[in-house]
Amino acid sequence: MENETINSPGYDIPDDIKNNIAVTTIDRLYNWGRRSSVWPLMFGLACCAIEMIAAQTARYDMSRFGMEVMRPTPRQADMLLVSGTVTKKMLPSIVRLYNQMPEPKYVVAMGACASSGGPFKEGYNVVAGIDKFLPVDVYIPGCPPTPQALIAGLIKLQEKIDKQSIRTAPWYSKMKDPNYVPMPILGPDLIDVRRNAEIRDAAATKESA
Amino acid sequence: MFGKGILKGLSVTWKRFWDTYLEDISWMLRGKKRYYTEEGIKHRSSADTKGIFTIQYPEEQLILPEEARYLPFLVYNVDAEGKKEVLCTSCGICAKVCPPQCIWIVRSNDPVTGRPVPEPTEFYIDGDICMNCGFCAEYCPFDAIKMDHDFAIASYGRNVLNMEKLLKPSSYYEGIRPQNFAREEEARKAKEAAKAAKAEAAASAAPTA
Amino acid sequence: MAAPLTLTVNLVARFPNSVSADARPGYSGFIVTKESLTEVATAIRDEFGYDLLTAVIAVDYINENKMEVVYHAYKTTGGPGLVFKVQVERVDPIEVPSLVEIWAGADFQEREAWDLHGIKFIGHPDLRRILMWEGFDGHPLRKDWKEAFYEEDTKPFKSRWPDGQFYMAESKNPFKDNINFPKDFDPDTLIVDKEEDLYSSLERHSTKDDDGLKTDHIVVNMGPHHPSTHGVLRVALTLDGETIVGLKPVMGYLHRNHDKIGERNTYLQIIPYTDRLDYFNSMSNNFGYAITVEKLMKIAVAERAEYIRVIMAELTRIQNHLVFAGTLLNDLGAMYTPSIYAFEERELILDIFEEVSGARMMCNYFRFGGVVRDIPDHVMQKIKDLVFERLPAKTDEMERFLNENEILVARLKGVHVLSAEDAVRYSVTGPVLRAAGVPYDIRRADPYSVYDRFDFDVAVRYNCDMLDNYLIRFDEIRQSIRILEQAIKQIPQGPINSQKPAYQVRVPAGEAYGRVESPKGELGFYIISNGKPNPWRYHVRPASFVNMTALEKMCLGTKIADFIALLGMLDIVMGELDR
Incomplete structure (x- = not known):
């Protein structure tokens, strides 16, 4: 973060200490630390994963944003970059990974497929967007988004982090696992267990084929 | 000798490490700036590039080639009175050719005669389904829909683009694709000239007939 | 034919x-x-x-x-x-x-x-579902099976124009999502499949060693989230200590219904979908699909376009093999440096693709009868710079960097991959087959496009071990550069498409099977046309998927650490494997 932005807490600082001491708010410092070390989960799904790897390599170099530390285990990751088509068969694993990530955690839907199912939306094995199950923070359109577009999206995520406050952060509240998502089940089709009653009713009134 | 191969390999990384600084010095001696200049970016993405390969997005940006494509947009001309003239005639070819079927067009009808009028009432592109294939722009007979270069369009929600978001002036199009624009303008002028010549020939032929 | x-x-x-x-x-x-x-x-x-x-x-x-x-x-x-x-x-x-x-x-x-x-x-020894999960309702590629977001049999859909009121597909589905259940289905009574069939198909037994100590075999599931399975592949293994005694790949985690969507698309609309099969090599995928449809349409390809196609396909092969070397080294523990070097060359090649086609990865460059646009002069110059100077030098550098490295050689040399007999029996194609000593390359064995005009050798090695499998990729890069040099010298001037641009093509009824030598092996497309704008049957024969058949044979008896390298050797890509 530039000196000017971190050093301007929003109230007057006496002139004589202005250039000697950095005065900032806790939120600023806290968010500056978090936004500069967003560790993504090393997790690639499809075509977009290749552009994600490309963004990590020399030309785009995501480490300039403190995002080069790809963690293979969700326990150490801050950000789930859903990079590709989410299939029904894969979804339970993704939800499990998400649940295993510690708070604060962010989900970025990279590319058309993760945002809404994309070109494969009509397919029988494709989930129409990861946002049906996980709370998505940033949507990056494109098929696939180029590494620059991905970085632009991650800057968007940093802006979002900047706006959060330590006082209202849900992960310090008493609530246990505020973002816990129950695991979907694979039956005759994908079953979101939160919607069991609704599915039963819809199946009962369904016209038989 | 055991370890010779490893040393040989390390010499490659060692050379690569120094390449950056040697290049920097040679650019400095020539009095040129290697970073944050178009010349520098061009050189770093050419076949002669040596040493550091990073284009530091967002401070620097890769120079997008003219044909680069992201999401589509609709072109409008501004006429002498400052009125928008949308080039789209809602013929529906883009909606028919679109592989994931993400283009939706409402053709307008003249309220008096009930016959279709050229301009579309509504035009939607589901930006989160679009696969950036470029077919719509390629097969549009009126050069009314084109592929955009703007990739930094990540957002905090789904991207369904309506007319308002899709319309961009032809000057913008000329800016991102000068060669294509010039070619199309030329073709259009030739067509108009041929049309005028034909009309003139018909007019001059009429009295004698 | x-x-x-x-x-x-x-x-x-x-x-x-x-x-x-x-x-x-x-x-x-x-x-x-x-x-x-x-x-x-x-x-x-x-x-x-x-x-x-x-x-x-x-x-x-x-x-x-x-x-x-x-x-x-x-x-x-x-x-x-x-x-x-x-x-x-x-x-x-x-x-x-x-x-x-x-x-x-x-x-x-x-x-x-x-x-x-x-x-x-x-008589099939292990007939289970492979792409969908056990318990899935129905067989989706049957013509009378309809998915949840089913709209019409063929594209273009009528709801898009002229009265295209936008809606999301979810709103029209009774379950408000991309799901479908049989009538009167009750999710609470569902008995979830615990994958007993999968585990019983793995050989499972316990042995007693000489001291009378009882040892059990353990089952390890690798993936679908695993850094070195190259995507979302899952492999169920039984281990005796560190030795693999049973192995079954589980796939379908990226099954995106390519065939089903393809049968609904018009012929032209399939091209961008083929880009997303093997997403490293979209140009090769386009190539295979285009020659198959051209075979059905019985049209010739413009001369200049043939050369452009070859140039693009060979550039693709070079970047694929470079990335292969990089990721393989990643799997072996040489984290990042080799793959970052490989990606550098890949970026330069992708720049060329972006300039000619408009996109880095999903090129969508081929059309029936030719390609979509010509190579501009300044791009041609760039290709020449790469092919004649940079790529040969960088391949040398990569070889100097890696190929004599004692650790790498110790890891790879003498680890058996596949014998020639087994490779042929298991229908393995591509570099793995050639590294087993079978000089089978479709560019030579059954030439397509203008490959019969070029002078090149089919790369082949005979030791059947991992080192040969690794080195043959560099041999192929050299041959590709040779082909490129000739193609650039021979490319004629002329039109780039023999057909008029048309968004709907007429394809006579019949069947065709077209195949190309993609960097991963034989990539085949099988199309049945009934004369309508959409194919009746559209099937992709992916190299990665069929090569996976041999994985069990390759890995039984080896150590678990070598398994990662062996999987890397197959050079699979999930988009093609699962489609």
Whole structure:
């Protein structure tokens, strides 16, 4: 973060200490630390994963944003970059990974497929967007988004982090696992267990084929 | 000798490490700036590039080639009175050719005669389904829909683009694709000239007939 | 291509009662009766010498109330293929004898036909679903099976124009999502499949060692989230200590219904979808699809376009193999540096793709009869700079950097991958087959496009070990550079498309199987047209998927640490594997 932005807490600082001491708010410092070390989960799904790897390599170099530390285990990751088509068969694993990530955690839907199912939306094995199950923070359109577009999206995520406050952060509240998502089940089709009653009713009134 | 191969390999990384600084010095001696200049970016993405390969997005940006494509947009001309003239005639070819079927067009009808009028009432592109294939722009007979270069369009929600978001002036199009624009303008002028010549020939032929 | 005349006479003459020529207009090959399929197939392999079974494809002819299984067999010595088919009544249970005993490479493809078409292969050792999960409702590639977001049989959909009021597909579905359940389904009564079939298919036993100590074999599941399975592949392993004693790949985690969507698309609309098969090599995918449709349409390709196609396909091969080396080294523990070096060259090649086609990865560059736009002069200059100067130098540098590294050599040398016999039996194609000593390259064995005009060697190595598998990729890069040099010198001026640009093409009825040598092996497309704007059957024969058949054979008896390297050797890509 530039000196000017971190050093301007929003109230007057006496002139004589202005250039000697950095005065900032806790939120600023806290968010500056978090936004500069967003560790993504090393997790690639499809075509977009290749552009994600490309963004990590020399030309785009995501480490300039403190995002080069790809963690293979969700326990150490801050950000789930859903990079590709989410299939029904894969979804339970993704939800499990998400649940295993510690708070604060962010989900970025990279590319058309993760945002809404994309070109494969009509397919029988494709989930129409990861946002049906996980709370998505940033949507990056494109098929696939180029590494620059991905970085632009991650800057968007940093802006979002900047706006959060330590006082209202849900992960310090008493609530246990505020973002816990129950695991979907694979039956005759994908079953979101939160919607069991609704599915039963819809199946009962369904016209038989 | 055991370890010779490893040393040989390390010499490659060692050379690569120094390449950056040697290049920097040679650019400095020539009095040129290697970073944050178009010349520098061009050189770093050419076949002669040596040493550091990073284009530091967002401070620097890769120079997008003219044909680069992201999401589509609709072109409008501004006429002498400052009125928008949308080039789209809602013929529906883009909606028919679109592989994931993400283009939706409402053709307008003249309220008096009930016959279709050229301009579309509504035009939607589901930006989160679009696969950036470029077919719509390629097969549009009126050069009314084109592929955009703007990739930094990540957002905090789904991207369904309506007319308002899709319309961009032809000057913008000329800016991102000068060669294509010039070619199309030329073709259009030739067509108009041929049309005028034909009309003139018909007019001059009429009295004698 | 039709089989040569002599063969036609031979096969029918050899089995007059059970084989007949396929006489449908536009079709070729032979129809074999179900009862004698095994016998005829054995003769095709042993007497006629078609040792490589490349494709097993199921087709649903719902109007004739028939199911058909199409087999494509080739000779590893080259030449055109032999197509034979078996037809069965479309009444469940649909049963066809399995050919796994004759060609082990039929294994996964038969499982796919069971999964997606519901054809039971009698005698198959492990007939489970492969792309979908056990318990899934129905066989989705059957023509009467409809998915949750089903709108119409064919594109373009009528709701888009002229009254295209935007809606999301979810709103029209009774379950408000991309899901579908049988009538009166109750999720609370569901018994979830615990994958007993998968684990029982793994060999599982316990042994006692000499001291009388009882040791159990343990089951380890690797993936689908695992950094070195190259995507979302899952492998279930049984281990005896560190030795692999049982292995089953589980796939379908990226099954995006390519075939089903393809059958709904028009011919042109499929091109951008093929980009997303093997997403490293979209140009090769385009190539395979384009030559298949051109075969059906019986059109010639513009001369200049042929050369452009070859240039693009070979550039693709170079970047694929460079990235292969980088990721393999990643898997072996040389984290990042080799792959970052490889990606640097890849970026420069992708720049060329972006300039000619508009996109880095999903090029969508080929059209029927040619390509979409010409190579501008300044891009041609860039290609020349790369091909004549940078790429040879950088390949040398990569070799200097890695190939003599003692750790790498110690890891790779002498670890057996596949013998030539096994590779052919398991229908393995591509560099893995050539590293086993079989010089089979479709560019030579059954030339397509203008490959017969270039002077190049088929890279081949004979040690069957991992080091050879690794080095052959560098040999192929060198050969690709050789081809590129010739292509750049020979490229003529002229139009880049023999056809007028049209968003709908007329494809006469018939069938065609086109194949190209993609960097990963044989990439085949099988298309059946019934004269309509959309294909009746569209099937991709992916190299990665069929090569995976041999994974179990490759890995049994090796150490778990070598398994990662062996998987890397196959150079799989999930988009193509699962489609």
